[in-house]
Amino acid sequence: MKELVIISGKGGTGKTTITASFAALAEDKVLADTDVDAPDLHLILSPDVKHEESFKGGHYAVINQEECIACGECRKLCRFEAISEDYKINPIDCEGCGVCVHFCPVEAIDFPQRVCGKWFISETRFGPMVHAQLDIAQENSGLLATLVRQQAKNLAEDKGLDLIIVDGPPGIGCPVIATVTGASAVMIVTEPSPSGLHDLERVWQLAFKHFGIPCMTCINKFDLNLEMAERIEKFCQQNNIALMGKVPFDPKVTEAVVNGKAIVEYDTSTANIVAQMWEKVYTYLQTL
Numbered sequence: 001m002k003e004l005v006i007i008s009g010k011g012g013t014g015k016t017t018i019t020a021s022f023a024a025l026a027e028d029k030v031l032a033d034t035d036v037d038a039p040d041l042h043l044i045l046s047p048d049v050k051h052e053e054s055f056k057g058g059h060y061a062v063i064n065q066e067e068c069i070a071c072g073e074c075r076k077l078c079r080f081e082a083i084s085e086d087y088k089i090n091p092i093d094c095e096g097c098g099v100c101v102h103f104c105p106v107e108a109i110d111f112p113q114r115v116c117g118k119w120f121i122s123e124t125r126f127g128p129m130v131h132a133q134l135d136i137a138q139e140n141s142g143l144l145a146t147l148v149r150q151q152a153k154n155l156a157e158d159k160g161l162d163l164i165i166v167d168g169p170p171g172i173g174c175p176v177i178a179t180v181t182g183a184s185a186v187m188i189v190t191e192p193s194p195s196g197l198h199d200l201e202r203v204w205q206l207a208f209k210h211f212g213i214p215c216m217t218c219i220n221k222f223d224l225n226l227e228m229a230e231r232i233e234k235f236c237q238q239n240n241i242a243l244m245g246k247v248p249f250d251p252k253v254t255e256a257v258v259n260g261k262a263i264v265e266y267d268t269s270t271a272n273i274v275a276q277m278w279e280k281v282y283t284y285l286q287t288l
């Protein structure tokens with residue numbers, strides 16, 4: 001089974017637009033969105049949710065007031081100052097370390113798991129999809145990204161599909177690491193600007209230099225800055241990064257997104273360019 005992860009150095013590079021087009025073009029695949037903090041693939045794919053589950057992350061402490069003997073031990077030990085003078089725990093300040101639970105002499109502190117978000121298995125017009133949404137201000141995005149990947153893999157195995165296309169998160173943080181680790185290949189979507197080149201370098205360092213995952217790239221809206229596009233191309237040549245395509249700026253792409261469509265569902269020259277790029281990406285995947 002091959003797993004292609006599409007990522008970018010920052011949001012707004014057109015990563016999801018490219019992913020949605022690959023989703024439309026690829027056959028026999030499962031789709032996944034591991035950008036659990038700010039998922040947006042569903043805006044284009046309009047998933048029909050078939051299965052929904054809560055995602056539980058860390059624990060939090062709750063004092064049972066009827067059992068508490070007000071000895072003060074928990075308040076003395078809590079490094080996060082989460083416990084008030086009248087022995088109530090602020091769930092936002094509680095880091096879930098469990099120290100108070102362990103040392104309470106009368107076992108008056110419960111330690112339930114925190115519900116941090118939801119994950120879904122859906123049907124879309126391009127095939128099955130696993131996606132998630134982390135609740136606001138919750139952590140554990142790496143854990144949820146890992147869960148989404150695992151569920152996508154299970155689904156692909158169940159349905160006998162041999163390709164997973166993942167819309168990954170931007171940047172180089174924890175959810176990105178959780179998304180690229182062990183993937184077959186990574187496609188980095190960048191744009192022609194100094195920050196685009198810098199971000200490409202950082203993401204490539206993480207994916208290829210650190211984790212040894214084969215990397216490809218695509219320059220989106222390349223014609224907005226031909227000089228920077230050329231510098232990015234040169235960087236790719238110097239570092240043996242396969243440049244799979246250069247997509248021009250096309251207002252039709254925005255129109256497509258607004259209408260909940262992938263650009264390849266439109267009859268434009270950009271759609272042809274993206275389709276050719278997918279052919280190259282697919283061929284490359286078969287060599288791995």
Ligand code: SF4
Pocket residue numbers: 063067068069070071072073074075087103104105106107108109
């Ligand atoms: S350690 Fe237990 S008994 Fe003591 S104040 Fe805290 S909750 Fe109450």
Ligand code: SF4
Pocket residue numbers: 060061077078079080081082083089093094095096097098099100101
């Ligand atoms: S679990 Fe840790 S952070 Fe939370 S209240 Fe207890 S000692 Fe404080």
